[in-house]
Amino acid sequence: MNNKTNRFENLTFDDFRKLATDPKLSRHEKVGFPDSYREGKEDxxxxxxxxxxxxxxxxxxxxxxxGPGCSELPVMLAQLCERNGGQLIFVDSDEMLTFLPQAGHITKYAGTFPAALGNDLGNWVGKTDAILAYSVIQYIFTEGNLWSFVDHCLSLLADSGEILFGDVPNITMRKRFFASAAGEAVHRDYTGSDKKPEVIFNQLESGQMDDSVVLGILARARAQGFHAWVMPQAKTLPMANRREDILIRKP
Ligand SMILES: C[S@@+](CC[C@H](N)C(=O)[O-])C[C@H]1O[C@@H](n2cnc3c(N)ncnc32)[C@H](O)[C@@H]1O
Incomplete structure (x- = not known):
């Protein structure tokens, strides 16, 4: 790890546990983002x-x-659920969960999803109205079994239930952007040089989610009886030019 950006690359669940306990890191850095990506953007x-x-x-x-992590986003979610009289479950490492609010409407399970829920998982099958995994499935893709993770999430949904796999980094979307005039302009501003970004489409991209994975999730969910869509992020979001969201709904 040579610099601040590199220390947030290729993170594992255990790496996140270490980041969470590092007192020198901001709450954005504890969840793997440089402050510039998240500060003032959470609303x-x-x-x-x-x-x-x-x-x-x-x-x-x-x-x-x-994977709520420990930024303000899960706090906002907890407040919204409280206002709406909802129940909320958080699943993440103990190190992350300790930063999140305690309240009667919140239950925390320490560990990875779905294993952390143990026998309680069955209580939520077919009964969950909303599942959020924001900036999380890329880590399941590299470290776990993405298809088992997706199927477990699908199994939990109640009728009309929804899943948002948000903030999904898609390397092919990133390449499409940096091959465009808009991407070149962003690259110029960022690097301060006129050199064009290097974009190579036909090479191995180990560990990177791409169109095939994003569209594969849609195809799998749809084949199993769920509606599923890829949606753009609002343009004001820090990584909207290279990340997108997957929304799944049980009809
Ligand atoms: C990049 S952070 C995102 C945190 C938060 N969702 C946000 O956007 O601010 C990824 C989070 O997912 C958690 N995570 C990774 N794999 C997980 C798994 N299998 N089950 C539960 N949490 C997981 C990590 O501990 C970390 O808190």
Missing amino acids: DIFQDICGKLTNLSLPGKKVLEI
Whole structure:
């Protein structure tokens, strides 16, 4: 890890546990983001989430957040659920969960999803109204079994239940952007040089989610009887030019 950006690359669940306990890091850095990516942006991000995961705004809903981390986003979610008389489950490492609020409507499970829920998982099958995993599934893709993770999430949904796999980094989307005039302009501003960004489409991209994975999630969910869409992030969001969201709904 040579610099600040590199220390946030290729993180594992255990790496996040270490970041969470490092007192020198800000709450954004503890969840793997340089401050510049998140500071002052969380209200916009939460608004974007609520515009997609519409069940969050309805009364009395059962909500699960997988990988909430310890930024303000899960705090905002906890407040929204409380106002709406909903129940909220957080699943993440103990090190992350300790930063999150304690309240009667919140249950915390320490560990990875779905294993952390143990026998309680069955209580939520077919009964969950909203599942949020924001900036999380890329880590399941590299470290776990993405298809098992997706299927477990699908199995939990109640009728009309929704899943938002948000803030998904898609390397092909990133390449499309940096191959465009808009991407070149962003690159010029960022680097201060006229050199064009290097974009190579036909090479191995180990560990990177791409169109095939994003569209594969849609295809799998749809084949199993769920509606599923890829949605753009609001343009005000810090990584909207290279990340997108997946929304799934049980009809
Ligand atoms: C990049 S952070 C995102 C945190 C938060 N959702 C946000 O956007 O601010 C990824 C989070 O996912 C958690 N995580 C990774 N794999 C997980 C798993 N299998 N189950 C639950 N949490 C997981 C990490 O501990 C970390 O808190």
